[in-house]
Amino acid sequence: MRVKIFPGRTSEGEVTIPASKSLSHRVLISAALAEGTSVLHHVADNQDTEATLRCLKALGAGSEKAADGLHITGIRDWSSYEGSVLDCGESGSTLRFLIPLAAMTGKVVTFTGHGKLMQRPQSVYEELFREKGLLFEKKDEFLRVQGPVPGGEYVLKGDVSSQFITGLLFTLPLAEKDSVIRIIPPYESRSYVLLTEQILKGSGITIHDEGLEIRIPGNQRYRPSERTVEGDDSQAAFFEALGVISGKPVCIHGINLESMQGDHAMLDILRKMGGSLKEMDGLVIAEPSVLHGTVIDLENCPDLGPVLFAAATQAEGVTKFIHAGRLRIKESDRIDAMEEELTKLGAVMHSEEDSAEISGKTKISGGVVLNGHNDHRIVMALAVLACNADSPVTIEGAEAVSKSYPDFFKDLKKAGAKVEQL
Numbered sequence: 001m002r003v004k005i006f007p008g009r010t011s012e013g014e015v016t017i018p019a020s021k022s023l024s025h026r027v028l029i030s031a032a033l034a035e036g037t038s039v040l041h042h043v044a045d046n047q048d049t050e051a052t053l054r055c056l057k058a059l060g061a062g063s064e065k066a067a068d069g070l071h072i073t074g075i076r077d078w079s080s081y082e083g084s085v086l087d088c089g090e091s092g093s094t095l096r097f098l099i100p101l102a103a104m105t106g107k108v109v110t111f112t113g114h115g116k117l118m119q120r121p122q123s124v125y126e127e128l129f130r131e132k133g134l135l136f137e138k139k140d141e142f143l144r145v146q147g148p149v150p151g152g153e154y155v156l157k158g159d160v161s162s163q164f165i166t167g168l169l170f171t172l173p174l175a176e177k178d179s180v181i182r183i184i185p186p187y188e189s190r191s192y193v194l195l196t197e198q199i200l201k202g203s204g205i206t207i208h209d210e211g212l213e214i215r216i217p218g219n220q221r222y223r224p225s226e227r228t229v230e231g232d233d234s235q236a237a238f239f240e241a242l243g244v245i246s247g248k249p250v251c252i253h254g255i256n257l258e259s260m261q262g263d264h265a266m267l268d269i270l271r272k273m274g275g276s277l278k279e280m281d282g283l284v285i286a287e288p289s290v291l292h293g294t295v296i297d298l299e300n301c302p303d304l305g306p307v308l309f310a311a312a313t314q315a316e317g318v319t320k321f322i323h324a325g326r327l328r329i330k331e332s333d334r335i336d337a338m339e340e341e342l343t344k345l346g347a348v349m350h351s352e353e354d355s356a357e358i359s360g361k362t363k364i365s366g367g368v369v370l371n372g373h374n375d376h377r378i379v380m381a382l383a384v385l386a387c388n389a390d391s392p393v394t395i396e397g398a399e400a401v402s403k404s405y406p407d408f409f410k411d412l413k414k415a416g417a418k419v420e421q422l
């Protein structure tokens with residue numbers, strides 16, 4: 001799909017952000033592990049959460065859409081898994097959260113995926129599985145594992161992906177023995193581990209988190225629960241940036257102002273750049289602002305990288321991004337992808353392995369065709385910036401938004417942008 005974004009927003013806009021993808025994965029998984037039926041409200045509906053639900057069903061969880069919410073019945077008998085391949089789509093979270101859990105079946109489990117998923121690093125699990133004498137076979141197209149994953153000590157690197165820690169946190173409470181996870185610093189994306197622990201606590205699971213050491217008592221049971229998923233701060237970030245850089249305010253509904261999501265930091269990062277973001281009664285109003293460069297640490301909010309790169313082109317002076325290396329191992333190399341596309345728009349960006357610098361303020365030159373790099377966050381970040389261009393901008397591969405935000409372009413129109421689907 002190609003979309004054309006026309007310059008200037010026609011009106012002030014108002015959007016309601018979708019449910020958090022990260023929290024939706026987590027509530028679906030903890031419901032599938034519970035003994036009984038959980039009722040979930042406002043679960044994100046996108047390709048990634050669909051992948052998680054599909055895999056949980058293949059492992060034996062029940063799912064039924066009812067008038068009062070999504071009913072998830074926990075897996076009763078792990079050994080009833082009949083060996084069907086678990087297709088994780090392009091979702092790193094689905095794959096990394098479910099590898100140790102699916103191993104609980106005790107049977108050989110085969111995972112597959114699409115896009116770049118099967119090329120994204122799994123070395124952390126590979127080492128842990130080999131150390132424990134468990135099968136871990138990684139090929140270009142699929143991955144095979146066999147458990148069960150025992151309780152005990154797990155020592156792992158903290159700067160590849162926090163998703164390995166989350167996967168172990170879901171699994172180890174079910175092991176017979178107590179466990180300890182020791183994280184080798186630098187420890188990045190800890191915000192996501194805390195989010196996992198928040199959901200585990202709501203399922204009656206006890207975890208003792210002492211930073212680089214996490215203790216997990218064994219033999220625990222997940223409790224079914226009724227939950228409502230809060231709004232997605234990673235998606236709100238696109239509209240927060242839009243309101244601040246593109247001349248007319250945007251009212252954003254659905255943000256939990258007390259959220260623990262790492263990407264809630266977008267509000268303070270934009271404020272640090274001079275942005276005006278007002279909070280009132282569950283509503284955030286992002287107002288046109290004069291931005292200036294600063295240092296932005298992506299350690300706990302890697303998914304904000306692309307949209308902040310876009311916003312930084314509209315800030316006076318230099319914006320420096322640090323702890324950005326993990327952006328290279330997402331759906332695309334998000335640093336290279338943004339550097340390539342922002343350069344087409346006339347912006348100035350330079351990067352190193354773990355950092356990037358953008359010099360602004362740049363007048364955005366339209367009339368170009370941009371590549372979405374099969375990455376939802378690249379497409380959405382470019383679409384936001386394209387609203388500031390001096391002539392229309394076309395984005396190819398815009399369908400990538402379905403990974404996390406199928407209604408993104410509808411909402412961008414609600415925010416006052418002029419968008420045409422070609």
Ligand SMILES: O=C(O)C1=C[C@@H](OP(=O)(O)O)[C@@H](O)[C@H](O)C1
Nearest residue numbers: 022093161162163189192302303
């Ligand atoms: O746990 C999660 O929900 C996520 C963790 C982060 O990944 P890393 O831990 O690999 O940085 C983030 O980039 C991803 O989009 C979602």
Ligand SMILES: C=C(OP(=O)(O)O)C(=O)O
Nearest residue numbers: 090091092093094303330
């Ligand atoms: C990187 C992302 O997700 P995942 O790692 O789950 O594929 C993302 O949503 O930006």
